[in-house]
Amino acid sequence: xxxxxxxxxxxxxxxxxxxxxxxxxxxxxxxxxxxxxxxxxxxxxxxxxxxxxxxxxxxxxxxxxxxxxxxxxxxxxxxxxxxxxxxxxxxxxxxxxxxxxxxxxxxxxxxxxxxxxxxxxxxxxxxxxxxxxxxxxxxxxxxxxxxxxxxxxxxxxxxxxxxxxxxxxxxxxxxxxxxxxxxxxxxxxxxxxxxxxxxxxxxxxxxxxxxxxxxxxxxxxxxxxxxxxxxxxxxxxxxxxxxxxxxxxxxxxxxxxxxxxxxxxxxxxxxxxxxxxxxxxxxxxxxxxxxxxxxxxxxxxxxxxxxxxxxxxxxxxxxxxxxxxx
DNA sequence: AATATTTGACCGTC
DNA sequence: GACGGTCAAATATT
Numbered sequence: 001x002x003x004x005x006x007x008x009x010x011x012x013x014x015x016x017x018x019x020x021x022x023x024x025x026x027x028x029x030x031x032x033x034x035x036x037x038x039x040x041x042x043x044x045x046x047x048x049x050x051x052x053x054x055x056x057x058x059x060x061x062x063x064x065x066x067x068x069x070x071x072x073x074x075x076x077x078x079x080x081x082x083x084x085x086x087x088x089x090x091x092x093x094x095x096x097x098x099x100x101x102x103x104x105x106x107x108x109x110x111x112x113x114x115x116x117x118x119x120x121x122x123x124x125x126x127x128x129x130x131x132x133x134x135x136x137x138x139x140x141x142x143x144x145x146x147x148x149x150x151x152x153x154x155x156x157x158x159x160x161x162x163x164x165x166x167x168x169x170x171x172x173x174x175x176x177x178x179x180x181x182x183x184x185x186x187x188x189x190x191x192x193x194x195x196x197x198x199x200x201x202x203x204x205x206x207x208x209x210x211x212x213x214x215x216x217x218x219x220x221x222x223x224x225x226x227x228x229x230x231x232x233x234x235x236x237x238x239x240x241x242x243x244x245x246x247x248x249x250x251x252x253x254x255x256x257x258x259x260x261x262x263x264x265x266x267x268x269x270x271x272x273x274x275x276x277x278x279x280x281x282x283x284x285x286x287x288x289x290x291x292x293x294x295x296x297x298x299x300x301x302x303x304x305x306x307x308x309x310x311x312x313x314x315x316x317x318x319x320x321x322x323x324x325x326x
Numbered sequence: 327a328a329t330a331t332t333t334g335a336c337c338g339t340c
Numbered sequence: 341g342a343c344g345g346t347c348a349a350a351t352a353t354t
Contacts, residue, residue, distance in 0.1 A: 135345090165331055167346060180345070184330090196345090331352065340343085 138192065138213035144200075145207045161219055163195060175201035183217055191217030 163181035171178050176199035183191040193213040200206040 164329090166348090168332075169344065169346095172343065178344085182346090194345095327354100329352100329354075332350080334347105334349095336347075337345085338343105339345100340341100 135192070135194075135212070140210060140212045142208055142210040145209055146203075146205050147207065161193065161215055161217075171198065174198065176204075183215060183219075185217035185219065189217040191215055191219075193217075 162184040164184045164186075165179055165181050167180035168177045169180070178196055178198045181195045181197065183189075183193045185191045193211070193215040195212065196210045198208045198210070200208060
């Protein structure tokens, strides 16, 4: 029943940190792969640097992978772990956190799953049932992304995950509305990662992207198979870090990218010599670095920082307990 | 037909 | 009660 769930707090924390770092490294990897050198992307020294960067990031990612493997993480990826900031103190549950199981969701609409809330729900599988009330305790971090005006992108998509927009809101004092996205596989794989995109009012080319929660879907662990036949829209989205708005452009550039790749393949040395990165999230199923299809034009740039900052309130420890033992 | 986005309503929090 | 986040019906896109 409770076999592997009996991890110590330290172990869980370690796991969380690793996952967090892993995610960050993956993003960095994706980003590096996406925007090498804007114009003359040939044998410039910049290319060499980019290559080195790629290799380094690759190593980092691999390192995380191995660490996670050692912790046997792959066997229970469905458990949403909270990357715990070092500053968070594991306060014993003070008995607060009024879990009102019945009304957590707030919305009486038939919705996803009900919370186990004391009921003797038997999820023999470790199907971690997510309590929406805890959503705000999920790890959260932001980054600023600049788009190239030429591309006329609406929203930056800097990651390899596929998102589905579920809302848009006018924010007080902001010139532009804020968009809300969630993982496409929310319903099918119970993946609760979300992100918000807010266009900066001062600089319209800058988007502030806030992520919340890490992906637990298969994309986070095992990216899709190679683009043998890039036809499905789904593949497009995940293949390219591009807009959700101009699928045609998307397809176009995808096509050209693929062409270029094929061309360059023989040369062995090319603009973007990705040394066939072992799949990054997975342990060997795919050769999936096609997620970095490249065009010579950087679609966006990270303007600021990548700040793995986590917001957790005092109820945090409770969540941990529940997330593991439920 | 299936899947994604839009958009007003709903809900919790402050 | 205002605000931010989410839901879900309607609509658009593929």
